[in-house]
Every structure is written in C-alpha cells, then in structure tokens.
Amino acid sequence: MRRFSLLTLLKEATNAHQGWGRQWRAPEPKVGYDAVIVGGGGHGLATAYYLAKEHGMRNIAVLEKGWIGGGNTGRNTTIIRSNYLYDESAAIYEHALKLWEGLSQELNYNVMYSARGVMMLAHNVHDVQSFKRHVYANRLNGVDNEWLTPEEAKEFCPPLNISKRLRYPVMGAALQRRGGTARHDAVAWGYARGADAMGVDIIQNCEVTGIRRGLSGAVEGVETTRGFIRTPRIGVVAAGHTSVIMEKAGVRMPLESFPLQALVSEPVKPVFPCVVMSNAVHAYISQSDKGELVIGAGTDQYVSYSQQGGIHIATHTLDAICELFPQFTRMRMLRNWGGIVDVTPDRSPIIGKTPVQGLFVNCGWGTGGFKATPGSGHVFAHTIAKGEPHPIAAPFTMDRFRTGRLIDEAAAAAVAH
Amino acid sequence: MLKTSHAAHRDLSLPIEQPVTRPDTKAQVVIRPLPAQARFSLRLNEADLEGAQTAAGVTLDIPINTRSGSAERSSIRLGPNEWLLTGPYDDAEVIASQIDAALSGRFYTLVDVSHRNVGITVSGRRAAEVLNSGCPLDLAEAAFPTGMATRTLMGKAEIVLMRLDDTPTYQVECWRSFSTYVRDYLIEAAREFEPSIA
Amino acid sequence: MLLVTCPYCGPRPEIEFRCGGEAHIARPAEPSKLSDKEWAEFLFVRTNAKGVFAERWNHAHGCQRWFNALRDTASDRFIQTYKVGEKRPDRTPGQERL
Numbered sequence: 001m002r003r004f005s006l007l008t009l010l011k012e013a014t015n016a017h018q019g020w021g022r023q024w025r026a027p028e029p030k031v032g033y034d035a036v037i038v039g040g041g042g043h044g045l046a047t048a049y050y051l052a053k054e055h056g057m058r059n060i061a062v063l064e065k066g067w068i069g070g071g072n073t074g075r076n077t078t079i080i081r082s083n084y085l086y087d088e089s090a091a092i093y094e095h096a097l098k099l100w101e102g103l104s105q106e107l108n109y110n111v112m113y114s115a116r117g118v119m120m121l122a123h124n125v126h127d128v129q130s131f132k133r134h135v136y137a138n139r140l141n142g143v144d145n146e147w148l149t150p151e152e153a154k155e156f157c158p159p160l161n162i163s164k165r166l167r168y169p170v171m172g173a174a175l176q177r178r179g180g181t182a183r184h185d186a187v188a189w190g191y192a193r194g195a196d197a198m199g200v201d202i203i204q205n206c207e208v209t210g211i212r213r214g215l216s217g218a219v220e221g222v223e224t225t226r227g228f229i230r231t232p233r234i235g236v237v238a239a240g241h242t243s244v245i246m247e248k249a250g251v252r253m254p255l256e257s258f259p260l261q262a263l264v265s266e267p268v269k270p271v272f273p274c275v276v277m278s279n280a281v282h283a284y285i286s287q288s289d290k291g292e293l294v295i296g297a298g299t300d301q302y303v304s305y306s307q308q309g310g311i312h313i314a315t316h317t318l319d320a321i322c323e324l325f326p327q328f329t330r331m332r333m334l335r336n337w338g339g340i341v342d343v344t345p346d347r348s349p350i351i352g353k354t355p356v357q358g359l360f361v362n363c364g365w366g367t368g369g370f371k372a373t374p375g376s377g378h379v380f381a382h383t384i385a386k387g388e389p390h391p392i393a394a395p396f397t398m399d400r401f402r403t404g405r406l407i408d409e410a411a412a413a414a415v416a417h
Numbered sequence: 418m419l420k421t422s423h424a425a426h427r428d429l430s431l432p433i434e435q436p437v438t439r440p441d442t443k444a445q446v447v448i449r450p451l452p453a454q455a456r457f458s459l460r461l462n463e464a465d466l467e468g469a470q471t472a473a474g475v476t477l478d479i480p481i482n483t484r485s486g487s488a489e490r491s492s493i494r495l496g497p498n499e500w501l502l503t504g505p506y507d508d509a510e511v512i513a514s515q516i517d518a519a520l521s522g523r524f525y526t527l528v529d530v531s532h533r534n535v536g537i538t539v540s541g542r543r544a545a546e547v548l549n550s551g552c553p554l555d556l557a558e559a560a561f562p563t564g565m566a567t568r569t570l571m572g573k574a575e576i577v578l579m580r581l582d583d584t585p586t587y588q589v590e591c592w593r594s595f596s597t598y599v600r601d602y603l604i605e606a607a608r609e610f611e612p613s614i615a
Numbered sequence: 616m617l618l619v620t621c622p623y624c625g626p627r628p629e630i631e632f633r634c635g636g637e638a639h640i641a642r643p644a645e646p647s648k649l650s651d652k653e654w655a656e657f658l659f660v661r662t663n664a665k666g667v668f669a670e671r672w673n674h675a676h677g678c679q680r681w682f683n684a685l686r687d688t689a690s691d692r693f694i695q696t697y698k699v700g701e702k703r704p705d706r707t708p709g710q711e712r713l
Contacts, residue, residue, distance in 0.1 A: 303668060
C-alpha cells in the first residue's frame with residue numbers, strides 16, 4: 001500500500017496526478033478462505049479490516065453483490081453521535097465514536113470526520129424531560145452531551161428559528177459536541193484499501209446465492225454467482241438484505257426491511273455549521289463540505305427492497321425543515337434516493353452468533369448504522385475470530401428476543417426511528 | 418373565523434359568520450361555513466341491512482362512498498358498516514327515534530355527532546383544484562361525480578368529502594378542532610384563483 | 616406514493632392507509648403452552664420476504680376496514696388485495712393484475 005502524505009501529494013502534483021493507481025485489487029475468488037464476509041459496505045469492510053489487523057486472519061474475502069459502499073454506506077446522511085440512552089447502546093456507539101476520532105490516521109485515509117456537533121431539538125415538555133434524562137445518562141456513561149436553552153441553541157446554530165410562534169417551537173436542545181459527520185464513501189474506501197493491503201480479497205459483483213451446510217449443520221461455504229467458495233466461517237453484514245441471505249441458511253430473523261430516504265439540495269456557501277436533528281417534527285439536516293444541505297427523511301411504512309420511497313415522506317420532512325429554517329424555503333432540492341434499512345423489534349442491532357455453527361450475523365442497525373461503522377466492524381471481527389462475542393457486543397445477541405432482555409432504544413424516544 | 422367552542426349545547430344553534438367569499442356568481446371559488454346540522458354516526462352490520470334499506474327517510478342500502486337524500490336529510494355510506502346521517506339541526510331527536518324504530522331488533526350503534534363536525538362548502542369552477550391542494554383524491558368528473566362521498570384527507574386533517582351538485586359544490590366535513598386548520602388551508606389554496614379572499 | 620386498491624373503496628392514495636405488517640400470523644390459542652422460543656417466533660420473527668409478500672393494510676382515512684394485500688416487495692407493485700378472512704391468493708410475480 002502506498003502511504004498517503006504531503007510528500008506523495010506534492011510528488012503527484014508535479015506528475016499531473018497520473019501515478020495514484022488503484023487502491024485495492026480486483027482478485028478472482030480463491031477456492032476457499034478462512035472466513036468470508038457477505039456484504040461490502042462500511043460494516044463488512046471494517047470487519048474484514050479488523051479481522052486482518054487485530055486477529056491475524058488474512059486469508060479472508062469480502063463478497064459484494066454490487067460495488068463496495070454502494071448500499072446504505074453510500075446512501076445515508078453521515079451523522080455520527082453516541083448519545084444513546086441505555087448503557088449497552090452508549091457503550092457500542094461510544095466505542096465507535098472513539099474509533100472515528102482516530103480513523104483517518106489509522107487508515108492513512110482522510111475519512112473527513114468532522115466533530116461539528118450534533119444538536120437534537122426539543123419541541124415539547126416530553127422532549128425536554130426525555131433529552132435531559134439522556135444528558136444525565138450519557139454523562140454517567142462518560143459520553144459528552146449537554147443541555148442548551150433555545151438562545152444557546154440559536155447561538156450554536158444561527159439559522160435556527162427559535163420564535164415562540166412556531167407550530168413546534170424550540171424549547172431547548174441536547175448537544176453532543178463530539179458528534180458530527182464523515183465522508184461516507186471514504187469510510188468504505190479507506191477500510192477497503194487497508195484490508196486489501198493486508199491480503200484481504202475484496203470481490204465485487206459477486207452475489208451470494210446460497211449457503212452450504214454440512215451434515216453436522218455447520219457451514220461449509222457459500223454459493224455465489226462466481227462459483228462455490230469454501231469457508232468454515234461466514235459473517236453476514238448485508239443490512240437490508242440480511243433476511244434474504246439468512247434464509248438461505250434456514251435462519252429466520254426478527255427483522256423488517258424498510259425504505260429510508262435522504263435528499264440533498266443544490267450546493268450553497270457554508271451556512272449551516274452543525275448537524276440538527278428534530279425527532280418530533282422528523283427532520284435531520286447538515287451541510288456537506290461540497291455545500292449541499294444533506295437531509296434525512298423518514299422510513300416508509302411498508303416492507304420494501306426497492307431502494308426508493310414515497311415522495312410524501314420526503315415532503316413531510318421538507319415541510320418541517322422549512323418551518324425550522326425559513327431561509328431554506330427557496331432552495332432547490334437536487335437528488336432524492338432511498339436505502340433499505342433492516343429494523344429489529346427493539347431498534348437495537350444484532351451482532352453475534354446464530355443457531356448455525358460458523359454463521360455469524362451483524363445486522364439490525366436500522367436507520368442509524370453509519371455512525372457505528374468502525375465499532376461494529378471492530379467488535380464483529382472479534383466475534384468471528386474468537387467464536388465468542390466481544391464484551392461490548394455481548395448484549396446484542398439474537399437470543400435476547402427469546403430471553404426478553406431487550407435493549408429497547410425504540411422506547412427511549414430520543415432516537416429517531 | 419369559525420367558532421370552535423366546545424361549550425356548544427344541543428339547545429344552542431351554532432353561530433355562523435358571513436360567507437368568507439362574496440356569493441358572486443362570477444367567483445371561481447366560494448368557500449362558506451355551513452349552519453349547524455344534526456349528524457349521526459350509524460354502525461350496522463352489512464348483514465342486518467336486509468329489510469332495513471331505508472330508515473329515517475333516507476336510503477341506507479347505497480354503494481359505499483356515495484350519498485343519497487337531499488339537503489334536508491341525507492345518508493352517506495362511509496364503509497360497509499358505517500354511515501353518516503345528516504338532517505336539520507332541530508330534527509336530531511326525530512331522526513334518532515326514527516332510526517330506532519326502523520332498526521329495532523337489530524344490533525347497531527347510533528351516536529349523535531352533531532357537535533363533533535363542522536361543515537364547509539367549496540363551490541365554483543375551481544373548487545376541485547382548491548380541494549386538490551390538500552386532498553389526494555382524483556376529483557375529475559369521471560372519478561368523483563355528484564353523489565360521491567367519502568372519508569379522506571385535507572392536508573393533515575381527516576375529512577369527509579362529498580360532491581353535492583354539478584356547479585360543482587363540494588361539502589367538507591371535518592372535526593371541530595380541525596376546522597380552523599381546514600378552513601385556513603382552503604382559503605390559502607383559493608387565493609390562487611380569488612386573490613381578494615382574506 | 617403508492618395507489619392501494621381497497622377491496623371496499625377501490626384504488627386510493629397510500630397516505631389514506633396504514634400498513635399493519637405481515638399478514639396471516641395467527642395469535643397462538645394458548646400462549647402459556649408455548650416455549651420462549653416459540654413465543655419469540657410469534658412476537659418478533661418476520662418473513663421479510665423479497666418478492667411476493669402478504670401484508671395487512673388498514674384504510675384508516677377511508678372506510679377504516681382492515682384488509683390483506685399481496686405485494687411484490689422488490690418492485691412495490693400490488694398484485695392483489697383481498698378481504699380479511701379470505702385465503703391468501705396463489706400468485707407469483709409476473710401474474711400481476713395491471
């Protein structure tokens with residue numbers, strides 16, 4: 001791997017940038033691997049990277065049916081935060097956030113992590129009480145989160161309308177200053193480059209069509225559009241398509257896949273300094289480094305794999321944004337797209353073993369998987385390598401739906417789902 | 418503004434204001450609140466309709482999403498087992514006892530919702546366009562002719578929409594607490610055609 | 616926005632409806648006789664099919680009736696809607712009623 005530095009940049013500048021070359025190989029699949037990761041999004045590539053780096057498993061492959069980072073990794077609104085209510089959630093998202101903070105250096109690839117602050121608006125008394133509870137719970141868990149008055153919120157984010165005459169007036173806000181955004185593609189590319197350099201085969205345009213199990217029931221390999229690949233360990237990181245892949249191994253999942261939409265405006269000069277989320281009126285907004293306003297809308301109400309959604313979902317969000325930020329009413333929206341998010345009944349992910357020996361799954365991140373990418377990959381790699389869950393991932397078993405030990409972030413009310 | 422007091426009593430007629438648009442024949446759209454009406458929500462199993470096709474002077478056995486009767490008395494079939502019955506405000510008790518008589522021996526519920534709803538008419542050449550600013554239904558002549566009536570949406574509020582005549586005149590029935598929202602929504606939309614509407 | 620054909624009202628815009636998730640999941644007659652695993656299966660596990668999927672819909676801002684629908688989740692195309700109590704029609708994609 002050619003390391004990126006100021007020196008290489010200067011060298012390439014004198015060479016009309018002709019010498020950068022490809023950052024990862026396009027290998028043919030081998031007959032077999034020690035482990036196969038199904039899904040080449042951020043989570044899958046991060047899993048492969050940490051398997052190779054921390055657990056010495058270098059004879060592994062990542063299989064991606066399309067192109068890497070082309071699913072939800074390339075479709076989300078890139079928000080990073082860790083201010084979740086429950087201890088288990090705070091632990092895993094904070095684990096991820098700590099990895100985000102050093103990720104560009106770790107990967108020698110600029111993932112453009114920007115700790116510009118994530119502000120969650122409270123619009124009613126319930127929001128205020130709930131957010132304050134979050135602030136206190138987060139502090140007990142060592143996660144930064146603070147309460148702002150409407151005036152302080154306005155100071156932090158000047159375009160915000162804090163008029164008391166709004167339909168949903170701003171009554172305060174919870175601010176996580178370490179939260180922010182990162183460049184979504186760069187995360188996939190950085191992990192792919194790092195993993196490839198350690199010998200991981202990243203195989204694109206290779207769809208898994210079956211999972212072969214032996215007489216004992218343990219996995220023997222995967223059938224793909226590019227032939228059978230033998231492996232004793234399979235890590236499924238397929239987001240919206242997890243149910244489809246797991247069904248091939250005969251495992252039924254507590255998941256439903258919904259379309260989640262996002263959209264961007266025309267690019268403008270820097271006007272929006274942070275990330276603002278409002279769960280009550282359902283709006284997320286930030287401004288990318290390119291200048292586009294990046295807006296997250298809601299999920300549709302029905303199961304779908306179509307990677308699109310109803311226009312009324314997007315317009316509902318725009319209604320809310322125009323009320324909170326009146327100056328955006330005259331902006332034009334450029335692109336609108338959807339991704340397929342896999343949602344669990346308690347809105348917390350599933351990371352760990354399955355009833356099938358050698359089959360591991362990392363799924364159920366719902367509408368908030370991007371922020372967890374490094375942490376998710378890190379703990380899932382441990383789970384695959386050791387055959388036992390990482391301590392941080394241990395509460396997120398599939399078995400919790402049988403035992404009743406749910407991590408009910410859906411009921412925690414301040415996460416948007 | 419419409420009055421939306423919850424203190425309205427059966428023996429009080431609801432105060433009605435002047436039409437919000439001039440009743441000008443050249444007007445492209447006229448929006449006006451309706452006077453108080455007696456309204457009932459009737460639930461009756463489809464199977465029990467046999468032998469009770471009419472009650473209280475209106476026909477119950479009509480296709481779903483249609484209206485029958487006159488301005489005096491009407492029945493609107495909102496679903497297989499649900500009707501909205503309307504009549505003059507002072508006839509409420511008469512209607513109730515007539516329904517009781519017609520449906521006796523059957524299992525049904527009849528609830529007086531006179532004060533729950535507010536009626537607003539929207540009429541004129543542009544009426545359908547004004548309604549379509551917040552209502553997603555196809556209101557073209559072929560899809561929603563006179564006599565059609567259904568529960569639907571106006572913006573974020575649930576309404577019952579019916580087409581009364583070929584002017585066309587539409588009646589919007591909404592819940593009292595949504596009425597100012599619905600009225601303001603309609604007026605905002607009507608301004609495109611009638612800038613004088615205040 | 617989808618056009619949903621209510622068996623009672625005909626084709627109507629999606630915003631008048633609420634989707635109630637997977638159809639034909641019968642509540643166990645005697646929950647206390649189920650193992651935890653079976654109860655979890657009933658409560659939480661869903662088919663989440665890619666392709667033809669039977670689901671419940673409620674015409675919330677219309678006739679307010681519940682009904683079932685067969686829909687292709689890969690294309691969002693409705694194949695057929697049918698009343699509660701009727702058997703799931705035997706249909707595969709490609710037989711869509713246009």
